[in-house]
Each structure stands twice: as structure tokens, then as C-alpha cells.
Amino acid sequence: MDQVFDKLQAVVGKAHCSRKKEDCLCYAYDATGQMFVPDAVVFPESAVQAAEIFKLADEYEFFVIPRGAGSGLTGGSLPVRGGVVMAMSRMNRILDIDTDNCIARAQPGVITAHFHTAVEARGLFYPPDPASSEFSTLGGNLAECAGGPRAVKYGVTRDYVLGLEAVLPTGKIIHTGVQTAKGVVGYDLTRLIVGSEGTLALITQMTLRLLPLPEARRTMTAAFDRMESAAEAVSEIIRSAVVPRTIEFMDHASIRCVEAYLNIGLPSAGALLIIEVDGKQTGLDEDVQKIHSICRARGAEVRTAENAEQAADLWKARKAVSPALYRYRPDKINEDIVVPRSRIPDMVRRIEKLREETGLMMVCFGHAGDGNIHFTIMLDKQNAQEVRKAEAAVATVFDYTLELGGTISGEHGIGISKLPFIGKEIGGVEMALMRGIKKVFDPKGILNPGKIFVQ
Numbered sequence: 470m471d472q473v474f475d476k477l478q479a480v481v482g483k484a485h486c487s488r489k490k491e492d493c494l495c496y497a498y499d500a501t502g503q504m505f506v507p508d509a510v511v512f513p514e515s516a517v518q519a520a521e522i523f524k525l526a527d528e529y530e531f532f533v534i535p536r537g538a539g540s541g542l543t544g545g546s547l548p549v550r551g552g553v554v555m556a557m558s559r560m561n562r563i564l565d566i567d568t569d570n571c572i573a574r575a576q577p578g579v580i581t582a583h584f585h586t587a588v589e590a591r592g593l594f595y596p597p598d599p600a601s602s603e604f605s606t607l608g609g610n611l612a613e614c615a616g617g618p619r620a621v622k623y624g625v626t627r628d629y630v631l632g633l634e635a636v637l638p639t640g641k642i643i644h645t646g647v648q649t650a651k652g653v654v655g656y657d658l659t660r661l662i663v664g665s666e667g668t669l670a671l672i673t674q675m676t677l678r679l680l681p682l683p684e685a686r687r688t689m690t691a692a693f694d695r696m697e698s699a700a701e702a703v704s705e706i707i708r709s710a711v712v713p714r715t716i717e718f719m720d721h722a723s724i725r726c727v728e729a730y731l732n733i734g735l736p737s738a739g740a741l742l743i744i745e746v747d748g749k750q751t752g753l754d755e756d757v758q759k760i761h762s763i764c765r766a767r768g769a770e771v772r773t774a775e776n777a778e779q780a781a782d783l784w785k786a787r788k789a790v791s792p793a794l795y796r797y798r799p800d801k802i803n804e805d806i807v808v809p810r811s812r813i814p815d816m817v818r819r820i821e822k823l824r825e826e827t828g829l830m831m832v833c834f835g836h837a838g839d840g841n842i843h844f845t846i847m848l849d850k851q852n853a854q855e856v857r858k859a860e861a862a863v864a865t866v867f868d869y870t871l872e873l874g875g876t877i878s879g880e881h882g883i884g885i886s887k888l889p890f891i892g893k894e895i896g897g898v899e900m901a902l903m904r905g906i907k908k909v910f911d912p913k914g915i916l917n918p919g920k921i922f923v924q
Contacts, residue, residue, distance in 0.1 A: 579606060600788055
């Protein structure tokens with residue numbers, strides 16, 4: 470390993486490669502709270518350097534684990550079998566913003582929120598907006614195919630990726646996709662790599678599709694006595710030809726937690742919707758009035774934010790759910806199931822029943838517009854009984870999700886956390902195809918091993 474380490478340093482420079490314990494510990498964990506210490510950490514600044522690192526990995530057969538900001542919730546960037554973590558923080562430049570063609574080129578280490586700010590300053594708009602956007606990176610977003618609140622109207626990350634530069638585990642640099650609105654030459658390798666959780670190739674550059682920046686937006690809340698009424702309102706809003714920018718929901722337990730944490734005057738309700746519309750200023754008033762009417766017809770108390778500060782407070786409340794929960798228990802299991810919009814009340818009722826049966830603290834919040842529920846259990850992982858109850862509850866929720874016609878992960882991926890459950894959703898023939906694809910891209914199993922399925 471001394472020889473390998475010297476060669477790694479020769480590629481990136483001594484200042485950008487370390488195997489000191491204190492440095493390796495910084496890259497041993499992610500948002501799951503689990504820890505696996507790598508053998509070394511390396512920081513490439515170009516695709517060429519990344520390719521040289523992979524050539525060494527191919528020759529000496531050591532593992533390489535790509536890493537963005539470490540904000541993943543399923544362990545996708547953890548070095549579960551040791552090896553070298555390839556941190557992409559030096560590749561953090563926005564290379565070009567083309568306002569004529571509404572595209573941008575960027576490196577994977579760009580912070581998502583910084584990219585939003587840069588393109589909006591040019592009158593353009595990049596819709597993907599995961600909750601972690603203030604610290605997550607574009608490369609990590611692409612690896613997980615991140616979604617976020619705006620997905621109900623604008624779609625998810627893969628819908629905005631036109632092309633990629635990427636490095637294969639063999640050390641070859643590839644270019645996929647196009648820079649145009651259309652392109653159907655060959656297989657769509659771009660979409661195959663996006664969402665592959667860093668198991669097929671290392672993304673080193675991306676071409677992203679942008680939209681014109683919406684002229685205006687309006688934010689409102691609707692507080693309902695019952696989750697069923699909130700779900701009915703969501704379906705009716707979308708049937709009415711109003712497609713909101715976001716429709717977020719919080720259940721009673723999450724409302725209670727956030728209000729205790731922030732004390733900003735959230736209503737005591739069975740369910741709270743945070744709804745935002747955007748577009749031309751002249752058309753928004755009609756959309757707002759239509760949403761008000763639909764929600765009030767189902768017994769909701771509806772309020773519209775009067776200014777940007779009030780709107781910011783509402784989003785502060787939504788994004789405060791996760792940190793607020795840590796006031797009650799030290800550890801968290803956070804799942805991101807998706808069910809048809811109309812079945813959200815069924816799922817919430819099942820979770821409420823589990824809460825009563827287990828005595829565990831459980832909350833639901835998420836993206837009502839596309840049925841994406843963030844189901845969270847708070848517990849103490851030092852308490853073996855609580856852990857057993859929580860694991861059984863997760864399995865029950867996954868089974869019921871599939872029974873309702875849903876999926877066990879909408880935007881967090883599989884990683885290692887959901888690896889034991891993937892066979893519940895993916896059939897044997899399909900799984901064999903996926904393993905075959907992995908083998909074609911990564912014949913020696915060098916890249917991010919132990920993720921998605923047992924390799």
C-alpha cells in the first residue's frame with residue numbers, strides 16, 4: 470500500500486492525498502450516521518487525474534468510492550469495504566452559462582444552492598431543489614437523481630441532464646448525451662448513469678438544461694383537520710389544471726415538533742399543506758383564488774404569505790422538521806417512500822397505527838404533490854428493543870407501500886440502507902440485467918462496492 474499511496478500522491482500532489490487517521494475519519498460517514506473508515510482520501514482536480522487514479526485502482530485492485538458533500542441518507546458514499554474515497558470538492562467550477570441556449574456546464578463539486586444563485590442572476594432557473602441544496606453538490610444530486618419540493622411541476626434531476634463527461638472504473642473517459650434539446654443516437658447512457666449512485670462511472674462534468682426564471686411566485690398554507698381532506702384537496706388542485714410549483718405536507722406530529730422548535734405560530738392541525746405557485750404575475754391571482762376555494766371547500770384554514778419574509782418563514786418551518794426531531798430522540802431512521810397521491814391518507818393511517826403499536830415516535834412529511842412521504846422514526850440506537858421495533862416497522866411500511874402501488878425510494882436511493890429490501894420491488898430477471906450492466910461498466914468491481922445490491 471505504500472507504493473500505491475506514493476503513486477496516488479504523484480497523480481494529485483502530496484497536499485491532495487492523505488491517509489492520516491484524522492483526515493480519513495472526516496470522510497468515513499454520511500447523513501446516515503454510520504461510519505466506515507477509508508484507507509486514504511484523494512482529491513482530484515480534473516477528469517484526467519481521476520482517470521489516472523482509476524488506472525491505478527484497476528492495476529492494484531483497490532476500491533474507489535466517489536463522494537460529494539456526504540449528505541446522502543442511504544450510505545451511498547460510505548467506504549463499506551475500505552479503499553480510497555475520491556472527494557470531488559476541488560472540481561467545483563461552473564464552467565459556462567449559455568443564456569442563448571438555456572444550458573450550463575458545471576463540475577460535480579458545485580454546491581447546488583450556489584448553482585441556483587448563479588443561473589438566477591442570469592435570468593434562468595434550475596428547478597431541482599433537494600432539501601440539502603445549501604450543502605449538497607450537483608454531482609451527488611445526479612448520482613442519486615435528487616428530487617425536492619419542485620418536482621411536482623418541474624420533474625427531478627434526470628430531466629435536466631443533457632450530457633455528461635465521466636470516468637469509467639477502467640480509467641477511460643467517456644462523453645454521453647448532447648447539448649441540444651433533442652438527441653436519440655444510441656442508448657441513453659446519460660440517464661443510465663444519473664441515479665446509479667456512483668456505481669457505474671464517476672461524473673466529472675455535466676451539461677444541464679435550464680428554464681427561464683419564473684416572473685413571480687406566491688406561497689400559501691392550508692390547515693386541515695384531517696389528512697384525508699388534505700389529500701383530496703391536492704388531487705382536486707391538480708385536476709383543476711393548476712400545477713403548483715410545490716405542494717408540501719406535514720402531519721400533526723411534525724407540525725407539533727416544528728412549532729415547539731421554532732415557535733412561529735403554526736396552526737394546530739391534522740395536516741398542513743404548504744403550496745406555492747409560480748409563473749406570470751398576471752395569472753397568479755387566479756391560481757391562488759382557485760386553490761383557496763378548493764381547500765376551503767374541504768374545511769381548511771388558508772393563508773397566503775403577504776411578503777417574501779413570511780414565505781421564507783413557511784419554508785423555514787418545512788425544512789426545520791428534521792432538525793426539530795432531534796430534540797426528542799438522539800437517532801433517526803428516515804425513509805422516502807412514494808405512493809399514489811390518493812393513497813397518502815392510507816399510508817399515514819398505517820403509520821399512526823404502527824406508532825400506537827410500537828410506542829415509537831414517528832412522523833410523516835414530504836411532497837404531497839407527487840406522493841413522496843418522508844417517513845421518520847426517532848429512537849435511541851443504543852436501545853436494542855427500540856431498534857428491533859423500528860426495523861420491523863420499516864419492513865411493514867415498505868410492504869404496505871408496494872401493496873399500494875408505490876416504491877420504497879423516491880429520491881434517497883438504495884445505497885446500503887435499503888439493500889435488504891430491493892428484492893421486494895425488483896424482480897429476479899431485472900436484477901440480473903442490472904448486475905450485468907454493472908459488470909460491463911466495472912468488470913473488477915472497483916467502483917463503490919457493496920451498494921444497491923450485493924455484488
